[in-house]
Amino acid sequence: MRKQLNSNEEAELLKKFRNKATKQTAFVECLGFFQIPIYWHIRRIVISHADADDLSQNTFIKVWEKIDDFRADSKLYTWIYSIATNEALQFLKRKRQVQSLHAADNDEYLLNTLKTDPYFNGNQLQQSLQEAILSLPEKQRLVFNMKYYENLKYEEISEILQTSVGALKASYHHAVKKIELFIQKKLS
């Protein structure tokens, strides 16, 4: 289950971050709250464990570097999720550019990554579900993962992805329908 920081805990953590003497302690506490969910958030976007490892580390290094600029207009975890999402999406964009892949081919790239990653050992159903998710457009895939696996609220996803709640609900609805169809086709 996802650990949540209440507003007092978040204020306390930020206070520690802003004091040079306690900044490192705050960073360790921050990792305690967010390291695992952020890793899994990135892993579902990039699929490969090695890439998710690198990108989640980059995310927290950015948190360390940029925390002084964080103005607390949003919640700390939505800010960290935004950094992580950007890191992961930028990574996929760079991969596409390097390998001269079009956006539509990206599914193929991620599908291959899923099949070759030594840290995926899902059963047939889990494999089919992942394939179905990878068949979705990028935005729908993001929304589905954040809603289905990470159990985030639409308001939280809205803050992270800077998209309206209505658009997110529509994306999730379309994603679920497409996944159902994909699985039905696969089973029949």
Added chain:
Amino acid sequence: MKTSDKQNPVEESAFEVPEQYFSAQFEKLKHIPHQQHGMTVPLDFFENQEAQMLSKIKQEKKSKLKYIYWLIPPAVAALFIFILYPNLKTPSAAKLNLDKVSDNEIIEHLSHQELNQDLLCETGWCQDIHELNKSNDLEKYLIETDNLSNLIDLI
């Protein structure tokens, strides 16, 4: 069931488990690779990753300090240049000013100036001074010689 029974899983029913059983299980579970829907991570991955990140931020702190040390020599050099710059600028400024002064003004100035003859002799103007003293005609000498600017530099 009493409230205390609900809180303690060991006393949940008539079945018993060894002492410390649940805490030991929890410790074991902590070391099983985390797994989510078929995706796994290596053993102790999150613990190692945390250590790596902490070492990175410590390195970053040190490298920031290193940059400060690297900045010291150029800063000192810049300070020296800043201090010496007005002095370095002086000769060219004097030359510029000399260009603005007319020959007549220089002649006028020299005719009223006491020259240190010993100093001029040491710097190779002995013959010229001798000639000058002999003729005692400064204006004539200055017209005949083209080394006026060198002489002025010496003064």
